[in-house]
Amino acid sequence: MRDLIQTTGMVLYAAPVGEFDKRLILLTGDRGKITAFARGAKRTGSLLRAASRPFAFGIFTLSETRDAYNLYGAEIENYFEGLEQDVECACYASYFAEFAEYFGREGLEAREMLRLLYQSFRALLKPALPNKLVQRIFELKIMVINGEYTEDPPLRAGDSARYAWQYVIYAPIEKLYTFLLKEDTFAQFAANVERNKRAYVDKSFHSLEILQTIT
Incomplete structure (x- = not known):
């Protein structure tokens, strides 16, 4: 058997x-980002079944192996x-995962993106935080992590929307989801994130298309 490695x-x-x-x-x-095969994960009673969700x-x-990895276990x-118990939240999570897959590269560490995913999933489970706000914060921060952003909002924005933009850029990931925005401020913030995304991300996300049909 090849040497085993452990990774978070x-x-x-x-x-x-x-x-x-x-x-x-x-x-x-x-x-x-890596590809791994979970052998026998679909068998009833497999120790890899839950870890493959x-x-x-x-x-x-x-x-x-030469082209991929084999999964032997997980904690x-x-x-x-x-x-999974909320269709809308599951769609948002799938979109976030697809976005992370887009930016992920094999052999390049992704600790910040991994932390962002973890905290964003936690934020989706907080009823006090609107999912649409979580989405826009996530989108901007993952682009910031990967260097695909502008220091200032690309469109005209009021002071509150500009502050939100700067806050997301510079705040630690664990402090990201700690604010709410008024409706008009959120609209400006969201429009700027969308413009930035269209400028720097050359992909259509299937999970986002599904999400847009239910929200």
């Missing part, structure tokens, strides 16, 4: 392969089960 990460995507296996895309802190976050034990710290 999250399952971004899971798809069946054959009758019993799953193919996973993981975002890991030290190895970036989308959004599972924890420490994964893997072996490296899952958070399954974010509450997201």
Whole structure:
């Protein structure tokens, strides 16, 4: 058996392969985005079954092959089960995961993106925070992490919207989801995030298209 490694990460995507296996895309802190195969994960009683669910976050034990990894075990710290119980929250989480997959690269550490995903999923589970605000904060911050943003809002914005923009850019990830915006301020903030996204992100997200049909 090849040497085993352990890495902290999250399952971004899971798809069946054959009758019993799953193919996973993981975002890991030290190895970036990787593909892993969970052999037998679809079998009843498999120890890999729960660890192969989308959004599972924890420490994964893997072996490296030439083209991918094999999953041998995991210590899952958070399954974010509450997201699966709410269709809208699940769609937002899928969109965030797809966005992280877009920016993720194998071999490039992704600790900040991983922390952002974790805190954003927690924010989705807080009733006091509007999901649309969580979405726009997440979008701006993940673009900031990857250097795809402007220091100032690209469109005209009032003082409150400009402050929100600067706050998201510079605030620690753990402090991101600590504010609310009035309706008009949010509209300005959201419009600027959308403009920035169109300027720097050349991808249409399938999960966002689904989300837009239900919100």
